[in-house]
Amino acid sequence: MSIELKIDRSHSLAIYQQIVEQLKDRICNGRLPAGTRLPTVRRLAADLGVTRLTVQNAYSALQEAGWVEATVGRGTFVSQAVRPTTFGRALTPALSPDTVISEILQVNHAVGLRSLASASPDPHLFPAEEFWQGLITQQTDVAATGYGSSQGDPRLRVEIARDLQERGIDAAPDEIVVVAGVTQGLSLAAQCLAQAGDRVLVEQPTYLGLLHTIKAQGLQPVAVPLDEHGPILDELERLLIQERPRFFYTIPTYQNPTGRCMALERRQAVLDLATAHGVVVVEDDIYARLAYDDPPPPPLKALDPTGSVVYVSSYSKLLMPGLRLGYLAAPPRLVERLISLRRATDLCSPPLLQRALTIFLREGGLRRHLRRVLPLYRERRNALAQALARHLPGAVQWSTPQGGFCTWLTLPNYHAFADLERAFLAQGWAVTPGEVFLAEAQTHKSLRICFGSQPPETIAAGIQVLAGLIHDRLHGRSQPQPLVNDWAPLV
Amino acid sequence: MSIELKIDRSHSLAIYQQIVEQLKDRICNGRLPAGTRLPTVRRLAADLGVTRLTVQNAYSALQEAGWVEATVGRGTFVSQAVRPTTFGRALTPALSPDTVISEILQVNHAVGLRSLASASPDPHLFPAEEFWQGLITQQTDVAATGYGSSQGDPRLRVEIARDLQERGIDAAPDEIVVVAGVTQGLSLAAQCLAQAGDRVLVEQPTYLGLLHTIKAQGLQPVAVPLDEHGPILDELERLLIQERPRFFYTIPTYQNPTGRCMALERRQAVLDLATAHGVVVVEDDIYARLAYDDPPPPPLKALDPTGSVVYVSSYSKLLMPGLRLGYLAAPPRLVERLISLRRATDLCSPPLLQRALTIFLREGGLRRHLRRVLPLYRERRNALAQALARHLPGAVQWSTPQGGFCTWLTLPNYHAFADLERAFLAQGWAVTPGEVFLAEAQTHKSLRICFGSQPPETIAAGIQVLAGLIHDRLHGRSQPQPLVNDWAPLV
Numbered sequence: 013m014s015i016e017l018k019i020d021r022s023h024s025l026a027i028y029q030q031i032v033e034q035l036k037d038r039i040c041n042g043r044l045p046a047g048t049r050l051p052t053v054r055r056l057a058a059d060l061g062v063t064r065l066t067v068q069n070a071y072s073a074l075q076e077a078g079w080v081e082a083t084v085g086r087g088t089f090v091s092q093a094v095r096p097t098t099f100g101r102a103l104t105p106a107l108s109p110d111t112v113i114s115e116i117l118q119v120n121h122a123v124g125l126r127s128l129a130s131a132s133p134d135p136h137l138f139p140a141e142e143f144w145q146g147l148i149t150q151q152t153d154v155a156a157t158g159y160g161s162s163q164g165d166p167r168l169r170v171e172i173a174r175d176l177q178e179r180g181i182d183a184a185p186d187e188i189v190v191v192a193g194v195t196q197g198l199s200l201a202a203q204c205l206a207q208a209g210d211r212v213l214v215e216q217p218t219y220l221g222l223l224h225t226i227k228a229q230g231l232q233p234v235a236v237p238l239d240e241h242g243p244i245l246d247e248l249e250r251l252l253i254q255e256r257p258r259f260f261y262t263i264p265t266y267q268n269p270t271g272r273c274m275a276l277e278r279r280q281a282v283l284d285l286a287t288a289h290g291v292v293v294v295e296d297d298i299y300a301r302l303a304y305d306d307p308p309p310p311p312l313k314a315l316d317p318t319g320s321v322v323y324v325s326s327y328s329k330l331l332m333p334g335l336r337l338g339y340l341a342a343p344p345r346l347v348e349r350l351i352s353l354r355r356a357t358d359l360c361s362p363p364l365l366q367r368a369l370t371i372f373l374r375e376g377g378l379r380r381h382l383r384r385v386l387p388l389y390r391e392r393r394n395a396l397a398q399a400l401a402r403h404l405p406g407a408v409q410w411s412t413p414q415g416g417f418c419t420w421l422t423l424p425n426y427h428a429f430a431d432l433e434r435a436f437l438a439q440g441w442a443v444t445p446g447e448v449f450l451a452e453a454q455t456h457k458s459l460r461i462c463f464g465s466q467p468p469e470t471i472a473a474g475i476q477v478l479a480g481l482i483h484d485r486l487h488g489r490s491q492p493q494p495l496v497n498d499w500a501p502l503v
Numbered sequence: 504m505s506i507e508l509k510i511d512r513s514h515s516l517a518i519y520q521q522i523v524e525q526l527k528d529r530i531c532n533g534r535l536p537a538g539t540r541l542p543t544v545r546r547l548a549a550d551l552g553v554t555r556l557t558v559q560n561a562y563s564a565l566q567e568a569g570w571v572e573a574t575v576g577r578g579t580f581v582s583q584a585v586r587p588t589t590f591g592r593a594l595t596p597a598l599s600p601d602t603v604i605s606e607i608l609q610v611n612h613a614v615g616l617r618s619l620a621s622a623s624p625d626p627h628l629f630p631a632e633e634f635w636q637g638l639i640t641q642q643t644d645v646a647a648t649g650y651g652s653s654q655g656d657p658r659l660r661v662e663i664a665r666d667l668q669e670r671g672i673d674a675a676p677d678e679i680v681v682v683a684g685v686t687q688g689l690s691l692a693a694q695c696l697a698q699a700g701d702r703v704l705v706e707q708p709t710y711l712g713l714l715h716t717i718k719a720q721g722l723q724p725v726a727v728p729l730d731e732h733g734p735i736l737d738e739l740e741r742l743l744i745q746e747r748p749r750f751f752y753t754i755p756t757y758q759n760p761t762g763r764c765m766a767l768e769r770r771q772a773v774l775d776l777a778t779a780h781g782v783v784v785v786e787d788d789i790y791a792r793l794a795y796d797d798p799p800p801p802p803l804k805a806l807d808p809t810g811s812v813v814y815v816s817s818y819s820k821l822l823m824p825g826l827r828l829g830y831l832a833a834p835p836r837l838v839e840r841l842i843s844l845r846r847a848t849d850l851c852s853p854p855l856l857q858r859a860l861t862i863f864l865r866e867g868g869l870r871r872h873l874r875r876v877l878p879l880y881r882e883r884r885n886a887l888a889q890a891l892a893r894h895l896p897g898a899v900q901w902s903t904p905q906g907g908f909c910t911w912l913t914l915p916n917y918h919a920f921a922d923l924e925r926a927f928l929a930q931g932w933a934v935t936p937g938e939v940f941l942a943e944a945q946t947h948k949s950l951r952i953c954f955g956s957q958p959p960e961t962i963a964a965g966i967q968v969l970a971g972l973i974h975d976r977l978h979g980r981s982q983p984q985p986l987v988n989d990w991a992p993l994v
Contacts, residue, residue, distance in 0.1 A: 077646075110843050110846060110847075113653075113846055113850075114653065114842075114846065116650075117650050117651070117652060117653065117850075117851070130650075132649060132650065135645040135646070135648040135649050136645055138645070138648045140648070154626040154627055154629070155568075155626070156825055157626040157629045157631070157823035157824070157825045157826075158623060158626050158823065158824055158825055159607075159608050159621075159623065159824045159825065160608070160825065161608060162604075162605065162608065191849075192683065192849040193849055193850060195847075195848070195849050195850045196848060196849035199847065199848050199849070203719075207699075208698075208699060221846075221850070224843075224846060224847050225847045225848075227847075228694075228843070228844055228847035228848075229847075332648035332649065333648070333649055333650045334647055334648045334649055334650065334651065334853055334854045334855055335648075335853060336849065336850075336851070336852070336853045351605075352601050352715075352719070353719055355601060355604055355605065355712075355715060356601075356686075356690065356715050356716045356718075356719035356720075357686070357687060357690050357716075357719075357848065358682075358683040358684055358686050358687035358690070358827065358849070359604075359608075359684060359686045359712070359827075360608070360827070361827070362825055362826060362827045362853065362856060363825045364825055365853060365856070
């Protein structure tokens, strides 16, 4: 059996990873169905003109991820667990931020599925060896085995304060609270600022995790519409007056899910409005350092002289989400209350992980890492933009993100495209349906596409498949199934 | 200068640790004040008849903990940071579970202070090398860098389910939710079962962290009085009827703060009452495997045929708190809601730490560790019981704990002893005042004493100092300062 792989020695992807990706392609598109025996390591190495070790590495990576199974003496086979077409049914039909977050976490590890659904960095790019070096030398540090400070290791807060200066924010280590990722930061900020029944302004669309978090706290999200440059100011002002919200949640830079970046004048105007109406701004800046073109404008926190901004960020998107380490930079009047809430929630973050991150930051590891990965992510962003431009019909709206991991497709209506993500899933591809990012229902179908964790070829291949499904629906060549949806918009 | 250390080669404590502990004694009691030059390594080694490496290890440990400072060419000096008598003033005067938790976390790392305040294991006993071995081999596991399942790594849940069988609990991995320690488990359980304004029954006294957590959620604790065998049943029944609580929080085995163990018949009766009145029991079993005499009775969860018990535990007390990994075992009807709340709170626990713990548990590390540390903790418990029996006047009530890390002293009245923990602190010793464990004020002064993290000699020395302060107050030889206390009991 020939499986016709193509190795490109000038490619940024390691050769073994090229083999992995191309085999995944063939498994996903059904050319290598479950149970198929793969060529022997020796045979494939000879065919491709690569070392046996390279092929062995590729097979091991596929085996570790569950895509293939190896039996000593019999060979390597495509796993019986690979059943892409069953996903559409296996995943829960109820569409809500809660269930979708759960599914995004699952599909990252699903066998037989390529995910454009998760706004995550590529785990293969994480500098594991360098990072854990700091941890290994800390093994005998007995202080790291005990409880840590609820505010966070002071040494880590010093490094975070230094890091924030690069974003133009002048925050003292005492104004910083270490948290278990942005989700916890937002949860604590919401608990600190609002009570069950209160209203909160959010961008439309916005981060689905925030919608789930505030719903769990009994808060009511109210949608602020966006244009290309950020929140529409008239609407924002009207809602600030009318709804008397407890805070306005915004992701000004490389927004999740749209990828948009708020213009500088808009930032200033948003801040002026919030200050005038005495409403706190909760600013989520998690994607800002993933800038692929020009540097982004300064964060609202850097433009805020009056202490109106609670700033939240994390190392999840820059390094790895599994670290579960983020931070709040808050006006001094709120810091004690935030720490007290952290104490009531889970006491503290693991001191050992905080130590490892401190050492990594102190020794310039993050800067080196960004120098290395930003060109790779830029290449993926370019692959996405090219594929979208090439394959999508003009009726679909989207824009090229200048940073972050997301873009947002708006289809010309809702009903013809209601089943789009499920049809895509049946082909072995995951994306996130737009509905779960909305505080109020909208008349158009949308999708969020994430490009951070897949190589350019995979992104291009996925967009081509998606475009085919869109064309079918645009020209009535597909019979969309009615959407089973018991999810009430979160208003 | 001679500092008269005494080495006991038959002692369970390593020789370098004996040197550390005795030097800490002399620093705390003022015989080695800040700035004192210690003997050279060579000199002390010769004096004690030990190797220079041993003395060097002791000095390094003291230096790492901040008790001494070394200057090349000049020698080793007692640190200027050692100012035990300033603690009484430096620590906040407001007495509440929140501030006291904060202080307990601080005093663990405070220089010039010996802590009997924290119900923690001894960090020196943690099998760091064996434990992290599992982690190091996982460095290249890319899945561990990403987000993990909100319910917890399924492989870890399999090991926890196995572990629970040793406590007589038959829980499927699907009924288990991994959490960031018992504090998070309790916070999620409370969010799941109650809403702001609801009442919750708690033992009097109870775990101070729970009081802080439910207060942060706007819940009202109602005190259930205890006798030697557990909650007083008539009172419990009356409160179940009268207060219509959302749940009853109990620590039946080696309770924090009293160290008491609920009798088997009482467990059955508590469960019957809760079931009869349709009230969920939240059972905290974190200390149960630290049994120094007979094995404890089975947990309520193992006696519960009707799904009335939410069970919470963790590896914080068995291994190390810094891991921040615990778990809930919940009736199936509550599991989805608990996972959803976890997702709204912080998404998931660090996958890498979950992997390390999974491997450690699977390879029998916990069992080996307990075999090694239980005799040491038993020895500390014995040292505490002997010192209490020997030094305390008959007017002070306490009982010998059969497991866990705590005992509870009840003084004969309140006012004569109101400043007891502050006077003890001024001598360089930290304990936790009883007030913060109470949902309702009581007429007697109490203290919680923890013995897990100090060697027997230190415990004995501390109790002797404390007994002196109690005698002074009992016989009117001390003028107690009025207590500055703006803490309203949490009712």
